[in-house]
Amino acid sequence: MAAEQRRLQPRKQPRQVRAELTRQRILTAAARVFAEHGYAAGTTNRIAERAGISIGSLYQYYPNKDAILAELLTRHLEADRSAETLRHQEEPLEDIIRAFVRAVIDNHHDDPRLLRILSDQAPRSTELLELMAQHQREIHTNLHDLLNNHPEVHVQDKHTATHLVASTVEYTVHPLIATPGEINPTHLEEELVTMLTTYLRTR
Amino acid sequence: MAAEQRRLQPRKQPRQVRAELTRQRILTAAARVFAEHGYAAGTTNRIAERAGISIGSLYQYYPNKDAILAELLTRHLEADRSAETLRHQEEPLEDIIRAFVRAVIDNHHDDPRLLRILSDQAPRSTELLELMAQHQREIHTNLHDLLNNHPEVHVQDKHTATHLVASTVEYTVHPLIATPGEINPTHLEEELVTMLTTYLRTR
DNA sequence: CACAATCATGAGCAATTGCTCGGCTTGTTC
DNA sequence: GAACAAGCCGAGCAATTGCTCATGATTGTG
Numbered sequence: 001m002a003a004e005q006r007r008l009q010p011r012k013q014p015r016q017v018r019a020e021l022t023r024q025r026i027l028t029a030a031a032r033v034f035a036e037h038g039y040a041a042g043t044t045n046r047i048a049e050r051a052g053i054s055i056g057s058l059y060q061y062y063p064n065k066d067a068i069l070a071e072l073l074t075r076h077l078e079a080d081r082s083a084e085t086l087r088h089q090e091e092p093l094e095d096i097i098r099a100f101v102r103a104v105i106d107n108h109h110d111d112p113r114l115l116r117i118l119s120d121q122a123p124r125s126t127e128l129l130e131l132m133a134q135h136q137r138e139i140h141t142n143l144h145d146l147l148n149n150h151p152e153v154h155v156q157d158k159h160t161a162t163h164l165v166a167s168t169v170e171y172t173v174h175p176l177i178a179t180p181g182e183i184n185p186t187h188l189e190e191e192l193v194t195m196l197t198t199y200l201r202t203r
Numbered sequence: 204m205a206a207e208q209r210r211l212q213p214r215k216q217p218r219q220v221r222a223e224l225t226r227q228r229i230l231t232a233a234a235r236v237f238a239e240h241g242y243a244a245g246t247t248n249r250i251a252e253r254a255g256i257s258i259g260s261l262y263q264y265y266p267n268k269d270a271i272l273a274e275l276l277t278r279h280l281e282a283d284r285s286a287e288t289l290r291h292q293e294e295p296l297e298d299i300i301r302a303f304v305r306a307v308i309d310n311h312h313d314d315p316r317l318l319r320i321l322s323d324q325a326p327r328s329t330e331l332l333e334l335m336a337q338h339q340r341e342i343h344t345n346l347h348d349l350l351n352n353h354p355e356v357h358v359q360d361k362h363t364a365t366h367l368v369a370s371t372v373e374y375t376v377h378p379l380i381a382t383p384g385e386i387n388p389t390h391l392e393e394e395l396v397t398m399l400t401t402y403l404r405t406r
Numbered sequence: 407c408a409c410a411a412t413c414a415t416g417a418g419c420a421a422t423t424g425c426t427c428g429g430c431t432t433g434t435t436c
Numbered sequence: 437g438a439a440c441a442a443g444c445c446g447a448g449c450a451a452t453t454g455c456t457c458a459t460g461a462t463t464g465t466g
């Protein structure tokens with residue numbers, strides 16, 4: 001149904017510069033508010049207030065609260081180039097892993113709190129789940145291919161290894177970057193690369 | 204202040220068997236409801252309904268919603284004995300790591316969804332944060348001691364390694380167990396132990 | 407069996423939330 | 437500069453939520 005498909009889509013296309021600017025202000029305000037208060041406590045009124053616009057204007061561009069989160073998530077997933085880094089199977093294993101780790105770190109560096117909210121507190125709508133599942137599937141597929149084809153890789157259980165490597169990078173980067181000052185991102189990258197590369201080489 | 208200290212504590216001590224039973228029903232119902240709907244959407248009325256009691260009865264035992272979550276978290280942390288396993292520094296490294304990994308897996312096996320809610324969506328109250336911080340500090344201290352003293356350990360950056368190992372176990376176990384059927388817990392344990400042990404031995 | 411302590415009930419209050427709608431302001435077009 | 441469109445406003449509605457409190461039912465005790 002058309003109504004169903006448009007549940008998360010923008011209400012109207014901006015035609016003036018002013019409007020595009022307002023859209024952007026809503027998005028950045030939402031990102032901050034969600035990061036600070038979480039999804040449930042990040043009220044639409046607060047987002048509007050933070051964006052310096054009225055609540056009415058907000059609903060001119062987003063049909064509901066979920067739609068704002070959906071656009072935030074979409075943009076984030078689109079900006080993530082980590083899956084591509086896994087395709088260069090002719091390079092040394094360490095370089096590939098490093099590129100992968102670095103891509104994930106970079107991608108989460110803007111606002112790790114927001115990212116955790118996106119993945120943990122996002123409403124369980126079919127659309128959002130499918131979007132995230134597809135993204136994860138791409139990473140898993142590429143990683144699995146890499147493990148199967150790269151000459152340096154010798155782990156036995158490729159299936160478990162794929163899951164382990166993927167979630168190790170994904171889930172250790174979040175909390176470690178989230179605690180500021182505690183952990184140096186460069187050190188983290190170094191140790192992660194060492195750990196994963198060594199692991200994948202073991203017979 | 205007494206009022207402040209009692210914010211999360213049970214409203215009254217049960218004196219009859221019936222009451223203790225009601226308390227238990229509330230807790231298990233809350234665990235399920237929170238796991239299903241998340242913290243914010245896990246309403247107290249829903250919890251009461253699921254427990255098969257009235258909303259009034261619920262508030263006889265818990266002064267507010269946070270208190271229920273607090274007790275759930277406390278029980279979970281108290282059941283977690285993973286920190287102790289890190290103390291046996293005279294045993295082979297692999298055995299120690301395996302015991303640690305297994306303890307975490309066991310502890311999260313009941314309901315991994317709930318655990319993520321506890322750690323991610325818990326209200327940012329000072330009490331709860333302090334409780335979790337203390338638990339994490341204990342693990343980090345023990346792990347750091349192990350890395351410093353165990354003869355098999357040769358990683359350079361002990362600080363980063365401590366954080367990396369701790370959060371690798373903590374955060375990869377959650378999502379991997381949460382996807383039922385996808386990953387075999389025994390395989391996960393095997394690969395995790397291999398990866399971490401090999402990593403810690405590298406010069 | 408009386409009578410008090412304990413336990414259970416659930417209608418409904420106060421506060422909060424997502425969101426609408428009618429009217430206003432700013433920009434565009436001819 | 438008139439007439440229309442695009443964008444903006446914010447009071448307030450409907451729904452939901454955490455939680456209270458006056459009342460009634462159960463249980464233990466002498």
